[in-house]
Amino acid sequence: xxxxxxxxxxxxxxxxxxxxxxxxxxxxxxxxxxxxxxxxxxxxxxxxxxxxxxxxxxxxxxxxxxxxxxxxxxxxxxxxxxxxxxxxxxxxxxxxxxxxxxxxxxxxxxxxxxxxxxxxxxxxxxxxxxxxxxxxxxxxxxxxxxxxxxxxxxxxxxxxxxxxxxxxxxxxxxxxxxxxxxxxxxxxxxxxxxxxxxxxxxxxxxxxxxxxxxxxxxxxxxxxxxxxxxxxxxxxxxxxxxxxxxxxxxxxxxxxxxxxxxxxxxxxxxxxxxxxxxxxxxxxxxxxxxxxxxxxxxxxxxxxxxxxxxx
Amino acid sequence: xxxxxxxxxxxxxxxxxxxxxxxxxxxxxxxxxxxxxxxxxxxxxxxxxxxxxxxxxxxxxxxxxxxxxxxxxxxxxxxxxxxxxxxxxxxxxxxxxxxxxxxxxxxxxxxxxxxxxxxxxxxxxxxxxxxxxxxxxxxxxxxxxxxxxxxxxxxxxxxxxxxxxxxxxxxxxxxxxxxxxxxxxxxxxxxxxxxxxxxxxxxxxxxxxxxxxxxxxxxxxxxxxxxxxxxxxxxxxxxxxxxxxxxxxxxxxxxxxxxxxxxxxxxxxxxxxxxxxxxxxxxxxxxxxxxxxxxxxxxxxxxxxxxxxxxxxxxxxxxxxxxxxxx
Numbered sequence: 001x002x003x004x005x006x007x008x009x010x011x012x013x014x015x016x017x018x019x020x021x022x023x024x025x026x027x028x029x030x031x032x033x034x035x036x037x038x039x040x041x042x043x044x045x046x047x048x049x050x051x052x053x054x055x056x057x058x059x060x061x062x063x064x065x066x067x068x069x070x071x072x073x074x075x076x077x078x079x080x081x082x083x084x085x086x087x088x089x090x091x092x093x094x095x096x097x098x099x100x101x102x103x104x105x106x107x108x109x110x111x112x113x114x115x116x117x118x119x120x121x122x123x124x125x126x127x128x129x130x131x132x133x134x135x136x137x138x139x140x141x142x143x144x145x146x147x148x149x150x151x152x153x154x155x156x157x158x159x160x161x162x163x164x165x166x167x168x169x170x171x172x173x174x175x176x177x178x179x180x181x182x183x184x185x186x187x188x189x190x191x192x193x194x195x196x197x198x199x200x201x202x203x204x205x206x207x208x209x210x211x212x213x214x215x216x217x218x219x220x221x222x223x224x225x226x227x228x229x230x231x232x233x234x235x236x237x238x239x240x241x242x243x244x245x246x247x248x249x250x251x252x253x254x255x256x257x258x259x260x261x262x263x264x265x266x267x268x269x270x271x272x273x274x275x276x277x278x279x280x281x282x283x284x285x286x287x288x289x290x291x292x293x294x295x296x297x298x299x300x301x302x303x304x305x306x307x308x309x310x311x
Numbered sequence: 312x313x314x315x316x317x318x319x320x321x322x323x324x325x326x327x328x329x330x331x332x333x334x335x336x337x338x339x340x341x342x343x344x345x346x347x348x349x350x351x352x353x354x355x356x357x358x359x360x361x362x363x364x365x366x367x368x369x370x371x372x373x374x375x376x377x378x379x380x381x382x383x384x385x386x387x388x389x390x391x392x393x394x395x396x397x398x399x400x401x402x403x404x405x406x407x408x409x410x411x412x413x414x415x416x417x418x419x420x421x422x423x424x425x426x427x428x429x430x431x432x433x434x435x436x437x438x439x440x441x442x443x444x445x446x447x448x449x450x451x452x453x454x455x456x457x458x459x460x461x462x463x464x465x466x467x468x469x470x471x472x473x474x475x476x477x478x479x480x481x482x483x484x485x486x487x488x489x490x491x492x493x494x495x496x497x498x499x500x501x502x503x504x505x506x507x508x509x510x511x512x513x514x515x516x517x518x519x520x521x522x523x524x525x526x527x528x529x530x531x532x533x534x535x536x537x538x539x540x541x542x543x544x545x546x547x548x549x550x551x552x553x554x555x556x557x558x559x560x561x562x563x564x565x566x567x568x569x570x571x572x573x574x575x576x577x578x579x580x581x582x583x584x585x586x587x588x589x590x591x592x593x594x595x596x597x598x599x600x601x602x603x604x605x606x607x608x609x610x611x612x613x614x615x616x617x618x619x620x621x622x623x624x625x626x627x628x629x630x631x632x633x634x635x636x637x638x
Contacts, residue, residue: 198413205366206401206428206479216427220418 028224031302038298044291048284052098061089064096064254075276082276084264094280097256101285104172104251105238112176112237113230116183117222121214123184124191135188138181146178150240154249164252171250175237186229190222224303231296235289242285258285314341315486315519316365316404321379323357323364332590334360336543337378342487347513347520349534349551351527351566355587357543358523362489364389365521366406367396383487402432405480409492411472415464421448422460425479432483447478451508470501474508481512488513489521494529506532527570531555539563542588542598545617549624559626561603597629605630 032038056062061079067087075082081090119138123131141149153174157167194200195218203217238258244250245259253260262285264270264277271278323335335357342348350358363369364376367388381388384403388396405428408414415424425447426440435443441460448456451474464472473493480488490509494502506529513520522533530537534551539562547560558564565583585602597603600610609629617627 198408198410199416201368202408202414202476203416204400205368205406206431207397207399208401208427208431209397212427212431217416217419221416223418 028302032298035298035301038295038301041291041293041295041298044287045295048098048288048291049102052095052102055095056092056099059089059092059095061092062096064088064093072274074274081280082274084277085270090276090280093256093261094258094284097258097261097281098284098288100168100251100255100257101238101241101259102288104168104175104241104257105234108172108175108179108237108241109230109233111172112179112233113183113226115176116180117187117219117226119180120184120187121191121218121222124188125195125210125214125218131188134184138184141178141181146240147243149178150174150244151247151249154244154247158249164255168251168255171241171244175240178240179233179237183226183229183233186225187222190225191218194218194221228296228300228303231299232293235292235296238285238289238292312343315344315346315383317341317382318361318365319380319382321361321364321376321381323360323369323374323376325374327373327591330591333543333593334374334590335364338540338543338545339379340538340545340548342519342521344486344519345513345517346535347522347533348536348538349522349524349530350538350540351524351530352540353525353587355590356540358525358540359491361540362406362491362521362523365489366400366404398432401428401485402483403485404487404489405483405485406489406491407473407476407480407493409495411469411476411496412464414476415472417464419463420460421462421464421467421475425460425475425482428479429482443482444478447482448475450481450512451475451478452504468501470497470504473497473501473505477505477508477512481516481518484516485518487519487521489523491523492525493522494524494526502529509533527566539566542590542593544598544627546599546628547624547626548617549621553621553623557621557624559620559624559631560599560628561605561630562599563626565602597627 065088069087070079070083071085071087073079073083073087079089079091081094084090084093119134123134153170157170162170200213200217203213208217241250241257242259242262245252245257246262248260248263250259251257258281261281262278264274265282318341319339321335321338322333325332325334338357338361340348350361352358360369360374365381365388369376376389379389383399386395386399388399391399415421422441422444425444426435426437429435429440429443430437433440444460445456448459453459453471453474459467459471459475464475467475473496477493488509493509494505497505509520509522510533512518520533522529524530530551537549537551537554538545539547539554539560541562547554547558547563549559554563555567558567562583565581568581569583571577571580583602588598588601595614596612597606597610597615600606603610607629613629615627615629615632617625618631620626620631
């Protein structure tokens with residue numbers, strides 16, 4: 001026993017010399033891996049991504065050929081989730097739709113995060129007239145509820161006969177347009193406290209340029225926050241896209257998306273007699289968004305310093 | 312010898328809801344190349360604000376440098392453009408703050424933070440800057456430089472961080488280093504190490520140091536020239552040995568008496584009676600008069616000027632003014 005303890009004691013300083021202390025990120029990842037719910041969410045999201053992006057490659061129905069002869073078939077060994085009103089395989093379409101929905105979610109989130117972060121940093125750091133201008137625009141976008149704006153923009157797209165291929169990208173832009181004010185406000189509020197920190201004064205007296213201060217010193221300080229709201233934002237964007245497509249104002253058929261697949265529930269016969277048409281996309285939206293939110297919550301727990309109680 | 316920096320009639324005021332606070336009131340001094348000047352005084356006497364004014368850090372809606380000039384390298388720091396000031400900061404003049412823990416960005420590695428001014432001011436490449444950063448870490452007496460460079464601030468102790476701050480401050484070999492109470496937040500053993508680091512780096516590059524402190528022990532150890540401030544004004548200044556041996560101003564005398572002397576047994580340590588006056592209520596008078604043992608009538612109504620009282624000493628006190636009048 002005593003032998004062991006002396007050996008241990010001798011080893012402790014050694015280890016300190018040889019091993020760099022774990023970085024903040026590694027600590028966070030370690031903590032996160034202990035949160036079972038968050039990990040389950042994370043694994044499910046990864047599973048969805050893999051299934052949607054790789055799955056259709058293995059499907060014999062990936063070309064989406066219309067075959068009226070086999071329309072409205074219930075699930076069978078040949079078509080696991082049945083076929084739709086044009087005889088297309090629902091499972092394949094579901095995965096292809098997932099591609100679109102997840103891409104729209106990720107891309108519009110990335111876009112709104114970028115816009116929101118840059119504007120938030122600028123308005124929080126410089127204050128004054130720039131801040132007023134940016135924040136009043138954000139307020140303006142806040143005063144109008146999101147869904148009506150999206151509807152109006154969706155109608156406009158239909159009115160101007162935007163080609164189906166472009167609609168997808170326009171939907172992303174629309175979603176980020178209503179998404180950035182929230183991000184900008186959060187980032188700005190963080191900036192207001194961060195800019196007063198002593199290390200920012202220290203950066204000031206080192207003669208760093210504004211650009212350097214903003215994007216090298218302040219931005220890394222809001223990264224944890226950005227990751228959390230970004231993750232939660234994906235879920236929101238997927239939901240918004242689905243709602244829009246459900247009403248026929250977002251992604252237009254034949255391009256599949258989870259939202260426009262549920263559109264089948266709009267039809268009483270489909271709703272009552274052919275649940276395989278609308279239950280799978282509904283479940284996909286539900287499960288994906290829940291998984292993303294659970295994962296985002298777990299991330300918040302490890303990354304948000306204000307919530308950290310014990311280390 | 313030409314002074315490195317010459318501060319003339321510097322006044323920095325803060326406008327608050329209940330009146331104007333003259334945090335720095337008509338302060339003039341100069342620092343020669345290679346000289347260490349200590350600014351001493353109790354909390355709130357304007358030491359730090361003087362340093363902040365030099366660095367151009369007094370800003371915002373309330374504080375303002377209302378008068379004076381700061382001549383550095385033929386330029387008036389108070390009147391140059393922001394861009395010019397940016398080039399001087401961190402390169403020719405750098406500053407160390409009191410709190411090392413909060414003066415480093417918590418999410419950037421130590422190495423990157425040392426490299427930054429090198430890459431900006433000295434235009435070093437990333438590789439060169441990294442090599443120089445490792446050198447600097449070792450120069451300030453921290454072993455295992457490579458590992459330290461990869462660490463984040465929260466992984467180091469206060470003493471180490473303060474030495475990192477020194478490393479950053481001296482990285483571009485500034486002509487003037489302002490150290491605003493660099494040892495106050497550290498414990499005594501570390502204090503000595505940090506001061507030693509400062510002294511060594513000073514000897515290596517012949518830079519000047521403006522050391523702000525309220526610790527007379529630090530002054531005795533580091534200073535060539537001492538400036539004593541009280542309520543925003545300089546009350547006495549002089550060469551360190553002379554000022555310590557023959558303090559003229561009653562405030563300086565009080566300060567020196569309130570320091571414990573090793574080998575001398577006293578019942579209770581001397582302290583100057585009273586409080587620092589409320590800066591809002593100052594009227595034309597010697598600001599020290601109500602705490603002064605040798606207060607006279609004139610002290611209550613008129614402000615003494617800083618006058619030469621001996622070969623190398625200047626003091627602002629009516630005691631010496633009268634002596635001068637008698638002669």
